[in-house]
Amino acid sequence: MPVFTRLRQPQETPAPENPAPAPEEPTNTPTHHLRIPWPLILTTLSAALVLASLLLPNSVAALRLNRFTRIPGEAIIGAAILLALPRRPRTVLAAVMGTTLGALTVLNLLDMGFRAYLGRGFNLVLDWSLLDDAQTYMADSMGGTTATLAAIAAVALVVLLLLATALATVRLAQVLAAHKQSASKATLIAGTVWITCTTLGLQLAGMPIASDRAVSALTIQARRVQDTLRDEAAFAKEAKEDTFGATPGAQLVPDLRGKDVVFAFIESYGRSAIEDDIMAPGVGRTLDTRTAALEKAGYRAKSGWLTSSTYGGSSWLGHSTFLSGLWIDNQQRYRTVTSGDHLTLTKAFQKTGAWDTVGIMPGVQKAWPEADFHGLDKVYNAFQLGYEGPKFSWSTMPDQYALEAFQRLVNSKKRDKPLMSEIILTSSHQPWAPIPKLVDWDDLGDGSLFTPIQKAGKNPQDIVSDTTKSREEYGKSIEYSVTALTQWLERYGTKDTVLVFLGDHQPIARVSGNNASRDVPVSIVAKDPEVLDNITAWNWTDGLKPAPDAPVWKMDTFRDRFLKAYGSTPHPATN
Secondary structure (H helix, E strand, O other): OOOOOOOOOOOOOOOOOOOOOOOOOOOOOOOOOOOOOHHHHHHHHHHHHHHHHHHOOOOHHHOOHHHHOOEEHHHHHHHHHHHOOOHHHHHHHHHHHHHHHHHHHHHHHHHHHHHHHHOOOOOOOOOHHHHHHHHHHHHHHHOHHHHHHHHHHHHHHHHHHHHHHHHHHHHHHHHHHHOHHHHHHHHHHHHHHHHHHHHHOOEEOOEEOEEOHHHHHHHHHHHHHHHHHHHHHHHHHHHOOEOOOOOOHHHOOHHHOOOEEEEEEEOOOOOHHHHOOOOHHHHHHHHHHHHHHHHHOOOEEEEEEEEOOOOOOOHHHHHHHHHHOOOOOOHHHHHHHHOOOOOOHHHHHHHHOOOEEEEEOOOOOOOOOOHHHHOOOEEEOOOOOOOOOOOEOOEOOOHHHHHHHHHHHHHOOOOOOOEEEEEEEOOOOOOOOOOOOOOOHHHOOOOHHHHHHHHHOOOHHHHHOOHHHHHHHHHHHHHHHHHHHHHHHHHHOOOOEEEEEEEOOOOOHHHHOOOOOOEEEEEEEEOOHHHHHOOHHHOOEEOOOOOOOOOEEEHHHHHHHHHHHOOOOOOOEOO
């Protein structure tokens, strides 16, 4: 019989009726793992950065959500090109595209800053030097450490932005290549939608759905460069033509012979100071009060408006426009005119040989070769006025002290000729904190008494960060400067003193308001009634406060109007 071997099956052990509880797992052992989809997150962030860069506007006022709900045509074209390339050329081109997009974003951010502060966009050819001026201003206003840290942060941000946009574009190019078939279909659909939206003019949230913002931004920058280069040659020729360039000295301003003439610029004294709801009440009272005080002292005044060539800053552009009779609205024009021999209003007095000419420049802290252009025999800079007190943010000294130093060093001296003076007052320069206070003129001394006033003043950082406070303090600074200047005239002026004073530009948009005009007040004050009789035809307002409907002239027209009003004979010069 065959022998069968029975394989024995393992017997199941019956479960006990009261099983012992299983040992608990250690509490530090996770029961599950959360898997973070890093590739998806990285791709999403890359797409967001690229789209934001493509759609970013170039002004703060335009930073609204509806600007970023559009379809950028540049992204569609870029995707189509990258999909058609092999791996290596695709990667290289994507990196170049991303770096270019990062650079365009930097330019858009610079445009935002320049529009907010100077009322215009950034100029690739001319404006790099202004960045150094901005750091100097910040160091004077906020301290050297803050300025250095801000500069380091700005450079780091630029480098990071260029690198991030390059890496983001490369990442998106890799994703497109990995899903080539579906990406090609999506690109075709997006292109069709973009063309349809463009053709029909479809909008979403008040903005066209189809966008070409990046191409437009590049076009704007290219046009600025082209216009700047073209303007350079045209202006060089314009600067050589001068209505009074060949006028003999004997035929310049004969009606002012024997007069001590002062041309004074008040920093940032703009139309907004007189008409804005916050600043106007205080500034208006000051102008009315000072008009009455001057009339009591025997002076009369007439005032009008000039449209400045600059806005928010770059005061030297306004100064040179007013004095030269040429429209100086950029650094290249300024360099061209100041390096030539164009006749300025102040140089006209020097050319007569009948006046001594002097400049009081408390804002000048380095070599200033423009003195020849201004026609000044002697210039007193910030270090030559004897001031030993503290700075007030950017301003090296209070206006009251600068005017007293002018009186002590120059105006009180005996001389054989009358004096023509150009004075730049700086106490109303932003950030408008701390602001000096008027003290007794007899107590000014070397300015040391301003130390406790400066220490008790407001912190500029608190003012800069608050729009309402900035407007309030700006108005107070204008009140201070106008009062200091007119008190000086009331105290030291004579029957032969003629004061011409004006603002060089409006304050920044945060103070003057978006879309504010570029108008600034201008006044002429004198005791001799004939001085103001000569400008009766100008129809200016009596007093220091120009009426809202007073004449508005471009600032570059003032020189010729003034020279003609006081008897100058035109003799054009062309070279």
